[in-house]
């Protein structure tokens with residue numbers, strides 16, 4: 001029997017859980033095979049000294065955390081693209097020879113094409129065009145995943161990367177704008193630096209407000225999916241500050257609270273026609 005397959009393409013260990021953990025859990029719990037293609041091992045994430053005990057590098061620790069999250073979410077496999085975390089925009093890590101953000105788009109897209117042809121997903125998820133919060137690695141992954149999505153079914157593109165296979169739908173995970181506005185105002189009011197937000201101080205919430213993308217699909221998550229997503233996020237302990245301290249987990253929890261457990265997506269393919277919002281990313285998919 002043919003099976004439903006979902007692939008999330010992200011940049012770091014934690015992107016799968018912090019953004020789309022609930023969605024991945026939701027589909028796995030409904031028998032869908034889910035994979036995470038991860039650009040880097042999060043080499044330059046800041047990790048508290050005491051958490052490094054027993055690990056030789058940040059990459060090793062964060063790989064371990066991702067394995068934990070993948071197990072919780074029930075992912076079939078995590079695939080690493082082998083690039084290096086580029087850190088925040090403008091940091092020296094951007095220029096490292098293996099930095100994901102400095103790689104050639106064509107090369108990254110070629111490797112993703114290879115994996116899409118192997119895994120044969122009907123549905124592919126990645127970041128929105130600004131990578132959610134302008135992280136240079138996220139933007140690279142968005143561009144490369146879009147290119148790979150369209151190349152995968154085209155025998156003329158990347159002929160060395162396997163047998164052509166055409167995925168059916170492409171989605172970009174987006175944070176709902178209205179709630180973002182509300183939260184950023186609230187955080188600003190409480191004196192938080194909304195330009196350097198999160199554990200690695202790399203989230204410019206203010207800039208995020210300037211980007212607005214349409215929401216074409218709203219996935220309502222049930223309790224089991226939400227809880228599994230939160231449990232997976234908890235695996236990334238090195239990237240979480242104290243509870244409720246306005247970290248990415250904080251952001252996620254506020255969103256959960258405010259949105260009544262929904263994940264929102266913009267559809268990249270097929271082109272959107274009309275205003276009706278989809279309720280299921282696999283709507284209309286032929287298996």
Ligand SMILES: [Zn+2]
Nearest residue numbers: 011012015135
């Ligand atoms: Zn990331």
